Amino acid sequence: LKQFLPSPSASPLRYRFAGRSRAHVSASRAMGAQRWEVVGGADKGGILVRAGQATTSEQLPDRLSTGAVVEELQLAGERLHYEKVSGTGPQTGWVSISLKEKALLVKVDAAAPAAAEAPAPAAVEVAAAPTEGWSVQEGDYYVTLGVVFKKPGSDPETEKILRLNRKVGAVVRTTGKIWKSPKGGIWVELDTSHGDTGAGEKPGYVAVDAPGLGTPGPCLQKAFVEDGPPLLLRAAAPSDGKAWDGSVGGEKEFLVLQKTTMEEVKIVLGMLFGLSGSVSLVGPGGAASSDSASVRDVGFSTGDEVKFEVRGAKAMTLVVMSPLEEGVKLLDLHIQEDWTVAQVKALLCETTGLKKSSTMMAKGKMGQRVSEDATLPEKKLVVDCGYKEGDEIAFIYLGDPAADLEAFLAKK
DSSP states (O other): OGGGSOOGGGOHHHHHHHTSOHHHHHHHHHTTOOEEEEOSOTTTTSBOOBSSSSTTSOBOSSOBOTTOEEEEEEEETTEEEEEEEESSSOSEEEEESEETTEESEEEEOOOOOOSSOOOOOOOOOOOOOTTTTOOOOTTEEEESSSEEEEEESSOTTOSOOEEEEOOTTOEEEEEEEEEEOTTSOEEEEEOOTTSOOSSOSSOEEEEEEOTTSOOSSOSEEEOOGGGOSOEEEEEEOOTTOBOTTSOBSSEEEEEEOTTOBHHHHHHHHHHHHTOOSEEEEEOTTSOBOOTTSBHHHHTOOTTOBOEEEEEOOOEEEEEEEOSSSTTOEEEEEEEETTOBHHHHHHHHHHHHOOOGGGEEEESSOTTSOOOGGGBOOTTSBTGGGTOOTTOBOEEEEOSOHHHHHHHHHHHO
């Protein structure tokens, strides 16, 4: 992948900016140069920035964030050469001040003359709520991991892949046409009919999910109007861990729908930080939350931090009673706390000869009548189902337990 990506140090734009003298910058500020505020691109994580004045010049990987304030260096028609004052994105570059009669930047009061240049405060990136100017249409996708992988051109079989940085929650517009690669990747065609797609103005295919990209899960998530505006939540990396992209410490933003359950939030956190063990979440008010509750029900809103704890995997034993003789133990299952119900079932069946297809792990005790909703979800951790050391775990068997357990009982 690296062979297709321009080296940051090789950027001609970086050299041009580095060559501007401090005296030039100071003089510009002292004279109160015209400033502009970015008002466009709220649904895409900002507006496009190019290296040169021409709209065909190199597109920089990062966008200039909505709400950023820039200082005018040169205005050539609808193209503005700027230097960033606040916000996130490239420090300098060329942008369009409008697109199809829609303003992308508006003028703000000129900077007040400065007696002396003071160091600019570090920019703090504040996530814009996706609800501001939110709108999606058929074929739209949300950015989930902050990166977009693009195969440029009309042929998705090209080996060339570009990596583009985009804000989590930004919208990428596509035609909905899916291409599945021989390696199992899922790519979708960009919709360039209205200009910027959220992944550039030129044709291409972007990865929804594909192996070999170094990501822990899908890069894009399908957007549906009926789901309503998504939420951008944040979580801090564990003190002894790091994020999927190798960054240590700090926070990661992640996107959820209002209907996303807290159990699904745990899965996302596990993906972002490579968590192993049982994860417990805390709601905005500090109270523990139910796995089945949605982020909306728990009270989360955009910008909230999701606090969590990870319990290390410890050995534990679950007891399984015989389905043939009341009060007789069938066996002990020696497992780990981070095992799922599916792993427990697999161990039970491999040890006893019961058939996986006929076995459903369930709450309750063997020999007792249980309701249909007593079955345990196989993707859930056993500790999250409420089990602890020494507890009895039951199962429902749809086959012939006497025949299928005969060999195991004879050996026992």
